Amino acid sequence: SPAASTGTRTWRCPSAARTRPTPSRPAPAPPAWGGTTTIVDFVVQSVGHGLREGLDAWHAKAEGNCAIDYGFHMILSDVTEDTLKEMDLLVGEGVTSFKLFMAYPGVFYSDDGRILRAMQRAGENGGLTMVHAENGIAIDVLVAQALAAGRTDPRHHGEVRKALLEAEATHRAIQLARVAGDVPLYIVHVSAQEALAEIAAARDLGLPVHGETCPQYLFLSTDNLAEPDFEGAKYVCSTPLRPQEHQAALWRGLRTDDLQVVSTDHCPFCFSGQKELGRGDFSKIPNGMPGVEHRMDLLHQAVVDGHISRRRWIDLACAAPARMFGLYPRKGTIAPGADADLVIYDPHAEQVLSAATHHMNVDYSAYEGKRVTGRVRTVLSRGVPVLEDREYVGRAGHGVYVPRGLSTYGS
Secondary structure (H helix, E strand, O other): OOEOEEEEEEOOOHHHHOOOOEOOEOOOOHHHHOOEEEEEEEEEOOOOOOHHHHHHHHHHHHOOOOOOEEEEEEEOOOOOHHHHHHHHHHHHOOOOEEEEEOOOOOOOEOOHHHHHHHHHHHHHHOOEEEEEOOOHHHHHHHHHHHHHOOOOOOHHHHHHOOHHHHHHHHHHHHHHHHHOOOOOEEEOOOOOHHHHHHHHHHHHOOOOEEEEEOHHHHHOOHHHHOOOOOHHHHHOOOOOOOOOHHHHHHHHHHHHOOOOEEOOOEOOOOOOOOHHHHOOOHHHOOOOEOOOOOHHHHHHHHHHOOOOOHHHHHHHHHHHHHHHOOOOOOOOOOOOOOOOOEEEEEEEEEEEOOOOOOOOOOOOOOOOOOEEEEEEEEEEEOOEEEEEOOEEOOOOOOOOEOOOOOOOOOO
């Protein structure tokens, strides 16, 4: 019975938003079906607006609608003097991690100066800086060139988002964090072995640099992006899926603790009507994949396959995320005074992952037909059953907002 897992990063994307319960349909709670009892969702700051406005909107969406506990990260899209001041206030309210993007010019992108200023402020208030590390300016050049040459299929999404541009941005983020005063840095969704090498080199120097990867980078590859008849669109996400040879490096990074967390980056879009927007232009395919329900099971399959130990499975899914994001000791441990978030897991049960049986409100599974060994049986959230012998018994409104402290990973 592991301590229940902590899903450290999810996105409330259009199709995910439709999982909110109605009186006639109880909350399906896909995270709970997969053994996750706490999620930390991204709040988006709109350009020209303050952090408070975004946070209030996310509280309104979540309150009374969640079957499991939740917290929030804050995306910084518009770093101004007012934004920097608001960061301090949010830390006091338990929003203690701030994400910046080196990708997506014109949307979430922040230049190096804005990133540096946010890092400096986080160094003062104790927040954790999270960075999407891809060179978005260079990627946009390659996207335009690919489309002009008639390369429009989903597979070209992976080809233009070069591994070297992920590595370059990772290196740059690390150096900016050093300039800011060796502030803690968390690189999200690492997919390229070259980017992992930058993280490992920084950690070898004793720098407080952390990284995560996601199941899609461990189990899927550019082969999926190249699936015919536009099926590859199902696997469009950023950072992109990489060739299979990158997977060995990621598994090694998880074993050596150069990568500390496996998150989902859960951001589902339906294939029908949403992913299809990019037919004839891969740059218009919505970026994101479903996955929050299958993280624990896929990681347990990694135990079965010999990639990681059972102890490491528990650490990656439960203890490390809780420490990294200031939820420990309330979450991520079985101890007096901790929340009684518990999972009873059957390590011998066999299942086939499929959109026909998953509980996520999206019309495809990225792992359709994959056989895995291991399955959640029962889930308790603060001592209250949410899943009992594979029957959902939870309710909307049981989940509450959990203010987070500062990161204690490594301390």
